[in-house]
Amino acid sequence: MAETTHTDITPDTPLDGGISALDEKARLGSATVGRASIDGFTEEGERLPGGDDGTEQLGFKKHSHGNAPVIPEASRGERRRSFDLADFPPLTGQEEDWRFTPLKRLRGLHTDDLTGPAPAIEVTGAGNVTVETVGRGDARLGKGATPEDRVSAAAWNAFSEATVITIPRETVAEGEVMVSITGRSAEPAAQYILIRAEQFSRAVVVLDHGGSVALAQNVEIVVEDGAELTVVSVQEWDDDAVHVSSQQAKIGRDARYKHVVVSLGGDLVRLTPSSIFSAPGAEVEMYGLYFADAGQHLEQRLLVDHATPNCTSRVTYKGALQGQDAHTVWVGDVLIRKAAEGTDTYETNRNLLLTDGARSDSVPNLEIETGLIEGAGHASATGRFDDEHLFYLMARGIPEKAARRLVVRGFLTEVIQQIRVPALEERLSESVERELAAGNL
Amino acid sequence: MSTLEIKDLHVSIDTDQGNIPILRGVTLTINTGETHAIMGPNGSGKSTLASTIAGHPRYKVDSGSITLDGEDVLSMSVDERARAGLFLAMQYPVEVPGVTMTNFLRTAKTALDGEAPSLRHWTKDVKTAMSKLRIDADFAQRNVNEGFSGGEKKRVEILQLELFRPKFAILDETDSGLDVDALKVVSEGVNREHSKGEMGTLLITHYTRILRYIKPDFVHVFIAGRIAEQGGPELADRLEEEGYDRFTTVEA
Ligand SMILES: Nc1ncnc2c1ncn2[C@@H]1O[C@H](COP(=O)(O)OP(=O)(O)OP(=O)(O)O)[C@@H](O)[C@H]1O
Ligand SMILES: [Mg+2]
Numbered sequence: 001m002a003e004t005t006h007t008d009i010t011p012d013t014p015l016d017g018g019i020s021a022l023d024e025k026a027r028l029g030s031a032t033v034g035r036a037s038i039d040g041f042t043e044e045g046e047r048l049p050g051g052d053d054g055t056e057q058l059g060f061k062k063h064s065h066g067n068a069p070v071i072p073e074a075s076r077g078e079r080r081r082s083f084d085l086a087d088f089p090p091l092t093g094q095e096e097d098w099r100f101t102p103l104k105r106l107r108g109l110h111t112d113d114l115t116g117p118a119p120a121i122e123v124t125g126a127g128n129v130t131v132e133t134v135g136r137g138d139a140r141l142g143k144g145a146t147p148e149d150r151v152s153a154a155a156w157n158a159f160s161e162a163t164v165i166t167i168p169r170e171t172v173a174e175g176e177v178m179v180s181i182t183g184r185s186a187e188p189a190a191q192y193i194l195i196r197a198e199q200f201s202r203a204v205v206v207l208d209h210g211g212s213v214a215l216a217q218n219v220e221i222v223v224e225d226g227a228e229l230t231v232v233s234v235q236e237w238d239d240d241a242v243h244v245s246s247q248q249a250k251i252g253r254d255a256r257y258k259h260v261v262v263s264l265g266g267d268l269v270r271l272t273p274s275s276i277f278s279a280p281g282a283e284v285e286m287y288g289l290y291f292a293d294a295g296q297h298l299e300q301r302l303l304v305d306h307a308t309p310n311c312t313s314r315v316t317y318k319g320a321l322q323g324q325d326a327h328t329v330w331v332g333d334v335l336i337r338k339a340a341e342g343t344d345t346y347e348t349n350r351n352l353l354l355t356d357g358a359r360s361d362s363v364p365n366l367e368i369e370t371g372l373i374e375g376a377g378h379a380s381a382t383g384r385f386d387d388e389h390l391f392y393l394m395a396r397g398i399p400e401k402a403a404r405r406l407v408v409r410g411f412l413t414e415v416i417q418q419i420r421v422p423a424l425e426e427r428l429s430e431s432v433e434r435e436l437a438a439g440n441l
Numbered sequence: 442m443s444t445l446e447i448k449d450l451h452v453s454i455d456t457d458q459g460n461i462p463i464l465r466g467v468t469l470t471i472n473t474g475e476t477h478a479i480m481g482p483n484g485s486g487k488s489t490l491a492s493t494i495a496g497h498p499r500y501k502v503d504s505g506s507i508t509l510d511g512e513d514v515l516s517m518s519v520d521e522r523a524r525a526g527l528f529l530a531m532q533y534p535v536e537v538p539g540v541t542m543t544n545f546l547r548t549a550k551t552a553l554d555g556e557a558p559s560l561r562h563w564t565k566d567v568k569t570a571m572s573k574l575r576i577d578a579d580f581a582q583r584n585v586n587e588g589f590s591g592g593e594k595k596r597v598e599i600l601q602l603e604l605f606r607p608k609f610a611i612l613d614e615t616d617s618g619l620d621v622d623a624l625k626v627v628s629e630g631v632n633r634e635h636s637k638g639e640m641g642t643l644l645i646t647h648y649t650r651i652l653r654y655i656k657p658d659f660v661h662v663f664i665a666g667r668i669a670e671q672g673g674p675e676l677a678d679r680l681e682e683e684g685y686d687r688f689t690t691v692e693a
Contacts, residue, residue, distance in 0.1 A: 352538060352539065383538050385538070387498065389535055389538070391495075391497055391498070391535075392531070392535045392537060392585075393537065393540075393549075394518070394519035394520040395495050395496075395522075395523055395528075395531075396523055396545075396549035396552070396553070396605070397520050397523035397524045397549055397552040397553040398520060398549055398552045399520050400518075400520070402552065406544065406545070406548055407537065407538065407539050408539070410539035410540040410541065410544060410584075411538060411539030411540075412539075
């Protein structure tokens with residue numbers, strides 16, 4: 001995009017405060033807030049310097065360091081993880097990890113017993129993959145993931161049956177595993193899904209969410225040594241749906257894991273995808289695409305936990321927003337622990353404001369506890385599609401609607417292409433077009 | 442043969458300080474095959490004239506008319522004007538997020554022609570035009586103008602001129618920010634298109650140096666929102682020697 005910031009950190013890069021990455025633990029964190037309604041402002045209270053060529057208010061704005069740093073807690077690595085609900089105090093909205101979420105719209109997921117009927121699960125495709133429905137006592141559950149917030153802990157304690165999808169050892173799944181998850185009740189409910197890619201297996205699993213729900217969901221993902229797993233989570237919920245989902249992956253030695261989020265529908269969708277390295281040599285890619293309409297709240301909080309040496313991670317999230325009070329949140333926490341020498345990581349988030357009245361918050365947060373890394377960097381940029389862009393495209397004969405489509409499609413395609421399931425890519429491209437059309441653009 | 446006719450055009454803009462008149466009665470006729478140079482000091486309203494012809498919403502037409510072969514241009518939307526055959530090479534082309542050059546060029550060509558160009562020919566045409574303008578092939582995959590240097594942006598404007606083949610091209614300071622080599626390359630592009638005999642050109646510039654490469658038939662001196670003097674190419678030579686002082690002092 002036009003003006004992207006990026007910070008690349010190598011062992012000799014001085015970090016904030018002049019501390020070298022080699023010296024000690026350092027932290028980079030800052031917030032970008034884009035408000036379409038304030039021209040020229042894309043960050044909290046900051047007027048961006050611009051050139052004199054008239055383009056300074058156009059295109060993508062960078063976020064800058066040293067500007068209102070967000071220091072969430074002592075360390076992201078020290079956040080509480082527990083199966084016990086009592087370990088997470090009732091939410092007030094002041095908590096670092098809930099500060100952007102409108103609790104009032106959670107429909108009681110954070111306060112009520114989650115006793116509603118869980119959305120129906122139907123798994124199709126890949127005949128050589130095992131699908132089981134098991135009781136909550138099944139010994140495999142909770143081995144690879146531990147709740148990190150109150151709603152996730154509540155969901156862990158409330159579900160009665162779990163769905164376990166296993167790609168057996170050394171098996172290449174025959175086609176994608178399509179998991180359609182359909183909600184039919186607005187009562188607060190809990191759901192647990194475990195996806196296990198055993199050693200050297202290979203598969204693409206699509207969690208396809210639709211219908212109406214108030215759902216607290218835990219998706220536990222175990223990627224064993226040498227396995228190659230893609231998990232795609234599509235949220236095309238009905239307008240009233242509320243979905244809070246923890247999607248934690250534990251990554252084994254030399255494994256490859258790709259996680260793709262596509263959030264389009266629902267009143268409030270809050271995903272917390274995590275990738276936790278448990279052995280060296282693994283690679284993770286995390287992609288996300290979200291498109292918020294008027295009034296929608298779409299939030300994604302990522303964690304990449306580099307706890308072991310020589311692992312690689314890439315995070316690319318892109319969001320488009322249109323309409324009054326469309327709100328998106330992206331928080332990308334990347335933690336490079338002391339033991340994670342040889343880490344190579346880069347995360348990026350871009351947002352495109354298509355109309356006034358929308359707001360996107362973007363907070364990259366990189367914590368580095370060792371200087372012996374290959375590289376670490378992040379970029380965050382929020383841009384607006386404004387009258388000057390529109391004029392340029394229209395001056396080339398392209399009608400207004402087509403011009404907007406061209407921009408949004410181009411912007412989001414990068415993520416859709418990562419899914420590599422042609423039928424799904426096509427369906428989602430069409431959904432994005434529909435989103436655009438619905439905004440009367 | 443086509444005619445672009447501007448008659449007694451008055452244009453103003455709304456600012457925080459209120460409405461400011463900028464063009465104060467511009468009359469100009471351009472025919473196919475002609476090159477008109479508009480020269481004037483900074484702030485005299487050259488870009489305002491160009492943007493008004495293209496239909497930029499910031500500029501308010503208070504009176505006067507613009508017609509293309511008798512059709513009322515002012516009642517057309519921006520995209521309709523482009524489809525009618527008007528092309529504005531912008532002084533400051535904007536960076537368009539998320540759209541690759543390839544995708545943009547094809548979409549625009551399709552919109553202008555009313556049908557998609559034949560893929561095979563089109564790809565070849567784009568490649569050839571790019572290489573003539575010495576634009577690196579990998580620009581095709583980059584987003585429109587994103588991160589392009591000032592000179593690269595200008596070449597890309599002329600690339601579009603050559604690919605879209607308008608009836609009238611308005612070049613707003615296409616020469617600014619170009620070094621001598623780039624100026625030659627860009628001028629050659631304009632001359633290539635012009636020599637096909639199907640285009641009229643309105644060349645807006647502050648300096649005379651581009652006129653060494655693109656020969657104007659008419660020169661108009663623009664001062665404070667009006668044409669203060671007009672003549673043939675020799676007028677440009679005089680400006681080269683005397684500058685705009687003569688006119689601006691008269692104004693003051
Ligand atoms: N958006 C705007 N807000 C305020 N004033 C404007 C705006 N656009 C143009 N103007 C004013 O209108 C006048 C004409 O501007 P214009 O850009 O048309 O001049 P120009 O001849 O193209 O100048 P240059 O040679 O610098 O490109 C100038 O005084 C300029 O300051
Ligand atoms: Mg100008």
